[in-house]
Amino acid sequence: MNRFHYKAYFGGPDKSYPFRKSQAELTRALKNFQNDLPHFLTDINATIETPSPQPDKNSSYVTVVTNSDEDSTNRDVAKCLGSLQLYAERNCKPR
DSSP states (O other): OEEEEEEEEOOOOBTTBTTOOOHHHHHHHHHHHHHHHHHHOSOTTOEEEOOSSOSOTTEEEEEEEESSOHHHHHHHHHHHHHHHTOEEEESOOOO
């Protein structure tokens, strides 16, 4: 099994989405990332691990445990992030 680590976050307002987000919307988007991600993964047997509590209220750490390769998993994660207007850093583990 492969393990890929991500830290999702909101990158701030930009030209494509200048009015985003209240703290409540941000919290909801980060929680939705954890809940929605399994539906975007190609590997239906993949699991998502998350620390509880999250170490930072402005980000969401997840680990994807999957048989898929890194490129495929990155594409799947990117689709989920895009649907929530979030960004992520790869290979990030909570401290």
